[in-house]
Amino acid sequence: MAAGEFDLIATYFTHRYPTRGDVDTGVGDDGAVLQVPANSELVVVTDTLVEGVHFDHYTPARAIGHKAVAVNLSDLAAMGAEPAWISLALTLPTFDDEWLTGFANGLREICDYYQCQLIGGDTTRGPLTITVTAHGFVPTGKALRRSGAKPGDWIYVSGALGDAGLALAGMQQRQKITPDYQRRLNERLFFPAPRVALGQSLRGIASSAIDVSDGLLADLRHILTASQVGARIDVDELPLSLALTESLSEADAFRYALTSGEDFELLFTVPEAQRGVFDTVIAHAAQKPVCIGRVTNDAGAIQLLYAGEPWSFPADAAYGFDHFQQPTAESET
Amino acid sequence: MAAGEFDLIATYFTHRYPTRGDVDTGVGDDGAVLQVPANSELVVVTDTLVEGVHFDHYTPARAIGHKAVAVNLSDLAAMGAEPAWISLALTLPTFDDEWLTGFANGLREICDYYQCQLIGGDTTRGPLTITVTAHGFVPTGKALRRSGAKPGDWIYVSGALGDAGLALAGMQQRQKITPDYQRRLNERLFFPAPRVALGQSLRGIASSAIDVSDGLLADLRHILTASQVGARIDVDELPLSLALTESLSEADAFRYALTSGEDFELLFTVPEAQRGVFDTVIAHAAQKPVCIGRVTNDAGAIQLLYAGEPWSFPADAAYGFDHFQQPTAESET
Numbered sequence: 001m002a003a004g005e006f007d008l009i010a011t012y013f014t015h016r017y018p019t020r021g022d023v024d025t026g027v028g029d030d031g032a033v034l035q036v037p038a039n040s041e042l043v044v045v046t047d048t049l050v051e052g053v054h055f056d057h058y059t060p061a062r063a064i065g066h067k068a069v070a071v072n073l074s075d076l077a078a079m080g081a082e083p084a085w086i087s088l089a090l091t092l093p094t095f096d097d098e099w100l101t102g103f104a105n106g107l108r109e110i111c112d113y114y115q116c117q118l119i120g121g122d123t124t125r126g127p128l129t130i131t132v133t134a135h136g137f138v139p140t141g142k143a144l145r146r147s148g149a150k151p152g153d154w155i156y157v158s159g160a161l162g163d164a165g166l167a168l169a170g171m172q173q174r175q176k177i178t179p180d181y182q183r184r185l186n187e188r189l190f191f192p193a194p195r196v197a198l199g200q201s202l203r204g205i206a207s208s209a210i211d212v213s214d215g216l217l218a219d220l221r222h223i224l225t226a227s228q229v230g231a232r233i234d235v236d237e238l239p240l241s242l243a244l245t246e247s248l249s250e251a252d253a254f255r256y257a258l259t260s261g262e263d264f265e266l267l268f269t270v271p272e273a274q275r276g277v278f279d280t281v282i283a284h285a286a287q288k289p290v291c292i293g294r295v296t297n298d299a300g301a302i303q304l305l306y307a308g309e310p311w312s313f314p315a316d317a318a319y320g321f322d323h324f325q326q327p328t329a330e331s332e333t
Numbered sequence: 334m335a336a337g338e339f340d341l342i343a344t345y346f347t348h349r350y351p352t353r354g355d356v357d358t359g360v361g362d363d364g365a366v367l368q369v370p371a372n373s374e375l376v377v378v379t380d381t382l383v384e385g386v387h388f389d390h391y392t393p394a395r396a397i398g399h400k401a402v403a404v405n406l407s408d409l410a411a412m413g414a415e416p417a418w419i420s421l422a423l424t425l426p427t428f429d430d431e432w433l434t435g436f437a438n439g440l441r442e443i444c445d446y447y448q449c450q451l452i453g454g455d456t457t458r459g460p461l462t463i464t465v466t467a468h469g470f471v472p473t474g475k476a477l478r479r480s481g482a483k484p485g486d487w488i489y490v491s492g493a494l495g496d497a498g499l500a501l502a503g504m505q506q507r508q509k510i511t512p513d514y515q516r517r518l519n520e521r522l523f524f525p526a527p528r529v530a531l532g533q534s535l536r537g538i539a540s541s542a543i544d545v546s547d548g549l550l551a552d553l554r555h556i557l558t559a560s561q562v563g564a565r566i567d568v569d570e571l572p573l574s575l576a577l578t579e580s581l582s583e584a585d586a587f588r589y590a591l592t593s594g595e596d597f598e599l600l601f602t603v604p605e606a607q608r609g610v611f612d613t614v615i616a617h618a619a620q621k622p623v624c625i626g627r628v629t630n631d632a633g634a635i636q637l638l639y640a641g642e643p644w645s646f647p648a649d650a651a652y653g654f655d656h657f658q659q660p661t662a663e664s665e666t
Contacts, residue, residue, distance in 0.1 A: 024374060025478060028559070030411040030543060031378035031469075033476045036369040041357060044452060045364035046420040046466065050459035078363040087379040089422070089464040119377060126383035127460035131422040133379065136364075143366045145358060210363060226361075 008095075008123050012104040013088065020117045022084065032119035034085060040137040045075035051128035058171060061099045063190035064130065065106025070192045071213065072134035073114060074264040077199030078211040080144040081136030083114045088121035089131040114196060142203045144268070146226035149208040151297035153269040155231060156289040158195045160241040161216055162253065163188040165260020170247075181243040188241075192264040198289070201281050202268055209268035215259045217302060219267055230298035233258075234305050239290045258304075258313070269295055341428075341456050345437040346421065353450045355417065365452035367418060373470040378408035384461040391504055394432045396523035397463065398439025403525045404546065405467035406447060407597040410532030411544040413477040414469030416447045421454035422464040447529060477535060477542040477601070482560035484630040486540050486602040489622040491528045493574040494549055495586065496521040498593020503580075514576040521574075525597040531622070534614050535601055542601035548592045550635060552600055563631035566591075567638050572623045591637075591646070602628055 014027050025033040036042050049055060049068050069086060076083050088107070092100075111118060116134070167185035170177035177185065195211075202209060208227055210219045216238075220231055238257045245253055266289075270278050282288055296303070304311040347360050358366040369375050382388060382401050402419060409416050421440070425433075444451060449467070500518035503510035510518065528544075535542060541560055543552045549571075553564055571590045578586050599622075603611050615621055629636070637644040 025476065029478050029480075030408040031376045031414065031476075033412065033471070034375040034377060035473075036375055038371075042367040042369055042375065043364045044367060044418070044420060044466075044468070046422050046453060046455050046464075048422045048424055048455045048457045048464070050424055050457050053457060053459050075363040079366070081364065085377070087377060087466055089379050089381045089466075091381055091383055091462055120379060122379050122381045122464070124381045124383050124386060126386050126462060129424055129459060129462045131381070131455070131464040133377075133420055133422075133466040135377070138366070140368075143358065143364075145362050147362075 008100075009121070012100050013107070013118055013121075017108055017118050018112050018115050020084065020115065023117050023119055026117060026119045027121075032085070032087070034119065034135075037137055039140050041140050041143060043076055043079045043081035043136045043138055043143060044133065045072050045079070046131065046133045047071045047075065048129060048131040060190065061102030062106035065103040065108075066110050066191050067106075068130045068132045069107055069110045069116070069134070070194050070264065072132045073110070073116070073194035073196055074192070074211040074213070076134055076136040077194050077196045078144065078209050078266060079136070079138065080142060080199050080203040080209070081138045082200055083116045083134060083136045083196060085117050085119045085135040086111065087119055087133045090121065091124045091126040091129040093126065093128055138203065144199065144202060144206055144209040146208055146210055146223050149223055149227035149229050149269040149295045150271065151229055151295050153207050153271050153295040154275065154291050155220075155233070155293040155295060156268050156270060156291050157212070157216070157239060158198055158266040158289045159263075159287055160239045160244070161212065161258075161263050161265060162244050162256030162260050163241050164192065164262035165256050166244055166247065168262075175247065177243075177247045181247055184241075184243045189262060192262065194264060195266045198266055198285070202266075205270060205274045205278050205281065206268040207271050209266055212263050212265045212267050213261050215261045216267065217258050218261070220302065223267070223269070224300055224302070227295075228299050230296040230301040230303070231293055232296055232303045232305060233293040235311050236306050237290060237292045341433075342454070345433050346440070346451055346454075350441055350451050351445050351448050353417065353448065356450050356452055359450060359452045360454075365418070365420075367452065367468075370470055372473050374473050374476060376409055376412045376414035376469045376471055376476060377466065378405050378412070379464065379466045380404045380408065381462060381464040393523065394435030395439035398436040398441075399443050399524050400439075401463045401465045402440055402443045402449070402467070403527050403597065405465045406443070406449070406527035406529055407525070407544040407546070409467055409469040410527050410529045411477065411542050411599060412469070412471065413475060413532050413536040413542070414471045415533055416449045416467060416469045416529060418450050418452045418468040419444065420452055420466045423454065424457045424459040424462040426459065426461055471536065475536045477532065477539055479541050479543055479556045479559035482541040482556050482562050482602040482628050483604065484562055484628050486604050486628040487608065487624050488553075488564060488566065488626040488628060489601050489603060490545070490549070490572060490625050491531055491599040491622045492596075492620055493572045493577070494545065494591075494596050494598060495577050495589030495593050496574050497525065497595035498589050499577055499580065501595075508580065510580050514580055517574070517576045522595060525595065527597055528599045531599055531618070535599075538603060538607045538611050538614065539601040540604050542599055545596050545598045545600050546594050548594045549600065550591050551594070553635065556600070556602070557633055557635070560628075561632050563629040563634040563636070564626055565629055565636045565638060566626040568644050569639050570623060570625045
């Protein structure tokens, strides 16, 4: 082919990308041919970003490229997996060299950092939609799951919550934020850092794990449902950034930290018996996970405490982000 | 979660689906945890279907579900791989129970037939777009590729060409077709049969392979480019359906067979030395591949013959289907 779809992949998505020894055939055939290491299981995750839903005209193309990979690596991290390969399905309304260059740079930079190889994909014409499928490895039997939390386990989160949600609120003029704080918050919304190293270090230590994509309470509920347990959360222990605490009242800060999504921190539980090992593992981590509560045997219930006293959650708050939670005006049936 | 995205997957895409012993964790966690058999390589393929590009309002939802998987299994077949698992990224403009039921049925039926397990995915709100990533296995070193064709190898195609393209032309009123033929042709457009068993039987026999998605000539060119060879095609040997030959002039029949896409037959090359083994392997096949030409050493050149004489291809014909081949009116830059 002299031009078109095939050259688009060759032009933007193969040059200066990392290559790995376990890829026998990558981009350019009907499929990729790959080697999974012995004594390992394969972990596969998929996430889609849609224009107008997950990003908008104000989102830099480089950020979209970064985020399309980051959200998937965050899922791999939540499984304790080591990232290896990604496939990219890219639907584009137009051919736009500047956008494609920015997007490809964002994608390449994060692939490079985590030594992930782009092994194939599909480019089609249509409304801007990006689906990445990421592949990683875990030693057989060592994957982290949502289902292993037990009453008495300690609940941890890997870093500050609410920043991405507040960044979005600021850009949409729903919240007043100083330009300096807006810049810092945007960095978290546009270039989330998947907790890849932490996820792998939690193998054999954490009893359950998930990444915070829909909001702390919504994602905690997934763990509680899968594990058939409850939780007590100390809201005054929630890790919050200066940009967040300086921009909001305390109650609003808790509301963002508890309910806004897209922070891509890891939420996980550690049994009392593993706490010593865990402390040793994270002793030299640049960013230490914070203990925010404990698993209870009151299945499905989340108890919020402030300084040890029950804390009442604002009545109008949304519990996480769900694309299909409510019927909308455009619904046909 | 009481409702929404999570229940949508649970409601439509887990009930009565096949399950496999090599899936440790499927739908319902951050990722799937999977076992690849020893001495096998993993083959990964991805294809996207976009409304208005790959299907339209006249396409039954069940056909879209079938096709989203079939086009991917066809890529696995072209690699000689045995299908195992699929991920589904589904972007939907509205919640439409009737459409979702039809789509999920089509998806389930083909997964069931090939014992493929749905291992995960993502549902988002947005313009109707479906990306499937399919995973399969080949014995290590046995994957079929585009790059192994050698001068003197025989060129085969697995079945009739042009039917899907003609079906589309008929529905779009670009070609006059009797209702009975239209029905038969639609079956090929809407419910293509990936040549999964044939692909696996070609391991160690075929020197190259590809599936015909963009049109015979376009896909043949991929083999010629990857293998640095040329080809001679006997147009009078092209397998054609009765519906096609009865609906078109001979020249138009060849034009559809050579240039229209979406038939998802396998196109492959067999060395002279493997022809005896190949004939034995296909002796009892329900549908026999047809020899349509031979590989030449005239790199990149395709020579078309009719009864052994050069055949001139209509000058206005399009060489396959490429979403980004030409700048369009809506191009921004």
